[in-house]
Amino acid sequence: MDSNEIKDLQIHAAHVRKMALEAVHAAGAGHPGGSLSVADILTYLYFKEMNVDPKDAKNPDRDRFVLSKGHCSPALYGILAERGFIPKEDIKGFRSIDSYLQGHPDMKKVNGVDMSTGSLGQGISCANGMALAGKLDGKSYRVYTALGDGEIEEGEVWEAAMFAAHYKLDNLTAFLDYNGLQIDGEITKVMNSTPIDKKFEAFNWHVIRIDAHDFNQIEAAVNEAKQTKGKPTLIMAKSVKGKGVSFMEGQAAWHGTAPNDEQYAQAISELDAYIDSLGGDK
Amino acid sequence: MNYKIGESVATRQAYGDALVEYGNDPRIVVMDADLSKSTKTDGFKVTYPDRFINTGIAEGNMMATAAGLSTCGKIVFASSFAMFAAGRAFEQIRNSIGYPHLNVKIGATHAGISVGEDGASHQCLEDIGIMRTIPGMVILNPADAVESNLAVKAAIDYDGPVYLRFGRLAVPTIFDENYKFEIGKGIQLKDGSDVTLIGTGLLVPACTEAAEILAGEGINARVINMATIKPIDKDIIIKAAKETGAIVTAEEHNVIGGLGSAVAEVLVENAPVPMKRVGTQDVFGRSGKPYPLLEMYGLDAKTIAAKAKEAIAMK
Ligand SMILES: Cc1ncc(C[n+]2csc(CCOP(=O)(O)OP(=O)(O)O)c2C)c(N)n1
Numbered sequence: 148m149d150s151n152e153i154k155d156l157q158i159h160a161a162h163v164r165k166m167a168l169e170a171v172h173a174a175g176a177g178h179p180g181g182s183l184s185v186a187d188i189l190t191y192l193y194f195k196e197m198n199v200d201p202k203d204a205k206n207p208d209r210d211r212f213v214l215s216k217g218h219c220s221p222a223l224y225g226i227l228a229e230r231g232f233i234p235k236e237d238i239k240g241f242r243s244i245d246s247y248l249q250g251h252p253d254m255k256k257v258n259g260v261d262m263s264t265g266s267l268g269q270g271i272s273c274a275n276g277m278a279l280a281g282k283l284d285g286k287s288y289r290v291y292t293a294l295g296d297g298e299i300e301e302g303e304v305w306e307a308a309m310f311a312a313h314y315k316l317d318n319l320t321a322f323l324d325y326n327g328l329q330i331d332g333e334i335t336k337v338m339n340s341t342p343i344d345k346k347f348e349a350f351n352w353h354v355i356r357i358d359a360h361d362f363n364q365i366e367a368a369v370n371e372a373k374q375t376k377g378k379p380t381l382i383m384a385k386s387v388k389g390k391g392v393s394f395m396e397g398q399a400a401w402h403g404t405a406p407n408d409e410q411y412a413q414a415i416s417e418l419d420a421y422i423d424s425l426g427g428d429k
Numbered sequence: 430m431n432y433k434i435g436e437s438v439a440t441r442q443a444y445g446d447a448l449v450e451y452g453n454d455p456r457i458v459v460m461d462a463d464l465s466k467s468t469k470t471d472g473f474k475v476t477y478p479d480r481f482i483n484t485g486i487a488e489g490n491m492m493a494t495a496a497g498l499s500t501c502g503k504i505v506f507a508s509s510f511a512m513f514a515a516g517r518a519f520e521q522i523r524n525s526i527g528y529p530h531l532n533v534k535i536g537a538t539h540a541g542i543s544v545g546e547d548g549a550s551h552q553c554l555e556d557i558g559i560m561r562t563i564p565g566m567v568i569l570n571p572a573d574a575v576e577s578n579l580a581v582k583a584a585i586d587y588d589g590p591v592y593l594r595f596g597r598l599a600v601p602t603i604f605d606e607n608y609k610f611e612i613g614k615g616i617q618l619k620d621g622s623d624v625t626l627i628g629t630g631l632l633v634p635a636c637t638e639a640a641e642i643l644a645g646e647g648i649n650a651r652v653i654n655m656a657t658i659k660p661i662d663k664d665i666i667i668k669a670a671k672e673t674g675a676i677v678t679a680e681e682h683n684v685i686g687g688l689g690s691a692v693a694e695v696l697v698e699n700a701p702v703p704m705k706r707v708g709t710q711d712v713f714g715r716s717g718k719p720y721p722l723l724e725m726y727g728l729d730a731k732t733i734a735a736k737a738k739e740a741i742a743m744k
């Protein structure tokens with residue numbers, strides 16, 4: 148990617164972050180921390196990689212994305228709005244009684260959502276099912292999913308990891324949003340799942356380690372995953388929870404707390420300043 | 430399908446046979462969690478190996494994977510014992526299949542106490558209750574091999590989640606090839622005016638037998654086969670209540686949450702009449718041979734007939 152392309156992605160990602168925060172602020176509830184950490188991954192997938200069309204969101208040949216860490220719906224709605232699947236003005240309805248934007252993604256209500264998620268550990272299984280269907284039908288679409296690093300404490304994730312390798316689902320790429328934090332604190336203190344890379348390798352996955360906020364690295368990893376035959380790929384993406392908003396970065400407390408008006412204003416001004424610095428439109 | 434009236438066939442066997450019979454539809458995928466020899470999906474495995482997916486012993490993962498497959502146009506039969514399908518994987522069924530109303534069929538075998546020797550850990554007496562609370566879930570509990578075959582066919586033709594409940598024990602075939610099965614419709618097997626016996630699964634023949642016992646005592650009992658537990662056939666229940674004035678339900682399930690509860694819910698809101706529920710009385714099962722167990726837990730014609738007289742006495 149040249150520097151202009153990267154700049155474009157960075158600007159899109161900043162808008163996704165702004166909309167994620169707008170959603171959580173308007174609702175007075177939701178999950179900003181993990182939404183901000185996964186925003187760059189989503190931006191890369193939806194703007195650079197995935198074969199998807201907002202006007203034909205159910206096309207059977209499309210690539211698919213499952214947000215296994217479904218609580219980060221604000222980021223998913225943000226990218227769907229930024230990419231034209233849903234109107235941007237709907238974002239502020241997030242979690243309200245008269246909106247279709249449920250607290251967690253609902254595939255029956257939201258254009259572009261490929262799977263209903265929210266209960267941690269299940270999304271990766273669903274993604275496996277989609278990847279397996281692609282194999283059975285001889286289709287060339289790819290399936291992406293994003294897991295939280297707390298989420299992988301769920302036993303089902305490892306059932307699914309075994310399954311994906313057993314059925315050689317090389318059309319599946321899973322991102323691990325490796326932000327080091329879950330609700331009750333650091334993942335290594337709550338329940339130490341490290342070394343995560345070695346575990347997935349032991350489950351016969353191809354594992355790639357990257358910085359979740361570096362688009363060149365995301366691109367290289369996604370391409371490497373596409374070249375990897377006979378096994379699924381885990382892209383272990385070291386991220387910063389709350390990325391892009393100074394006072395949220397690295398703070399477990401911002402996992403599931405909405406910013407107040409003042410904090411929201413500051414967050415937006417930081418992101419706007421960033422967009423300005425890239426020469427983008429706010 | 431080729432079953433003769435009176436022939437003993439387990440409904441799980443009929444499930445497996447039906448998957449083979451209808452399995453040439455390329456949309457059908459059969460999943461199992463290391464129980465294909467018991468759930469009888471092994472026939473499909475041999476006939477259509479490419480569309481048979483073993484998940485290993487991982488029922489929760491199986492259900493959510495089935496959900497993903499179904500979003501891509503597959504009609505998935507996810508099979509395990511009722512205990513592990515409805516029990517272990519409840520939440521995957523609820524959130525990944527039920528909530529998005531996906532086209533997954535749960536083939537739950539070894540339901541009820543007639544599992545026998547394996548004992549209480551494997552005798553699922555709660556599954557109907559658990560599944561009934563999931564919005565939009567269809568629950569089918571066929572009585573014999575013919576009805577099981579037709580239930581599988583109906584599940585294939587229906588777009589949405591279906592829980593199919595089958596037994597381990599060989600049971601008499603009671604229907605012939607002219608039998609019509611429709612989701613949501615109870616079937617009257619015998620008319621009667623004094624009391625109605627509503628049975629499901631292997632207790633349907635017991636209801637018929639109970640009606641004969643009662644006839645010997647001058648009591649004219651109506652018999653209804655309720656293969657669909659959800660959506661329950663309200664009309665046939667209300668009509669029976671109005672015309673016979675007393676109801677007995679019979680099922681191989683806890684009296685809490687199953688057919689008895691479903692029928693009682695219809696009665697109290699529409700046509701309250703005396704009612705008795707035959708089923709396990711909120712207790713776990715135990716090891717033993719199936720028929721002695723059924724008798725020990727009061728899941729037989731004798732108990733149904735006795736309960737019918739109690740219900741009539743309450744009129
Ligand atoms: C099965 C299940 N258990 C608990 C929760 C509640 N929950 C929501 S988010 C969360 C922590 C997730 O941490 P992580 O996966 O690291 O997410 P991230 O840091 O990316 O936000 C928990 C426990 C849930 N949604 N699902």
Ligand SMILES: [Mg+2]
Pocket residue numbers: 181295296297324325326327328329
């Ligand atoms: Mg985390």
